[in-house]
């Protein structure tokens with residue numbers, strides 16, 4: 400594996416290997432002294448053109464705990480704000496002989512494009528509304544920790560599908576692992592082309608969250624309403640969105656009644672009171688902070704397989 404650009408590039412064996420490595424890395428995370436020599440002498444650049452708390456810091460921590468030299472560059476503080484093109488920026492960084500570029504960009508396909516320009520390995524840490532493969536890996540890892548194998552498990556992904564790269568990568572990885580996936584959104588936030596994808600890959604579609612919850616899914620993944628990506632009115636008012644598609648206290652109760660073991664995920668950042676209530680975010684069944692913790696372990700696993708010379712199968 401030279402790059403990690405799309406969840407679709409990972410076979411079931413690849414995912415299994417990455418999650419197994421992540422489990423080993425998670426052990427290290429629980430030690431007092433969290434330092435491995437594995438990536439000594441390797442340089443990882445986090446190049447982030449969009450805001451990020453979790454993803455950027457967890458890649459940085461992951462690199463540091465494996466002794467890589469990690470450097471963060473953000474769009475605002477880089478020469479792109481002086482008019483430099485993305486190509487010139489990444490060629491400049493690549494000319495410093497770095498080993499890995501972890502990249503977040505507002506354009507779908509940016510990481511893929513950059514991977515064709517540079518010698519370094521490229522990790523897609525979110526490209527526009529397209530994909531976010533390490534998020535899907537950490538979500539699968541977190542759900543497996545609580546639920547065991549995801550084969551045949553029912554996962555509902557709920558909310559702003561149109562603007563969500565998290566949903567695209569998750570739907571792919573969850574299907575790779577054999578989960579049964581239902582996508583829930585108001586018709587205005589169902590992405591175009593979703594029907595043919597759903598038919599091809601066996602995804603279920605619904606615009607009735609109450610009916611989906613009453614069915615007792617094993618996991619419910621709430622997505623952030625991505626207002627920064629919305630140009631027009633995708634729903635009448637925030638209040639109406641919550642009434643139709645928020646995981647409110649009442650819906651949390653309905654979910655728990657239907658399946659007492661059901662877990663709740665959210666990639667963060669959460670809009671409390673909009674797509675998820677405080678009751679749901681802070682419930683014992685909420686895995687939100689477990690996802691963050693797993694994020695470091697999974698990113699250690701990804702950097703390890705890309706940079707330490709260990710081959711993933713494809």
Ligand code: NCD
Nearest residue numbers: 453454525565623666667668
């Ligand atoms: C997500 C992202 O940036 O795609 N956040 C994350 O990486 N944890 C989801 C979001 O912004 O809603």
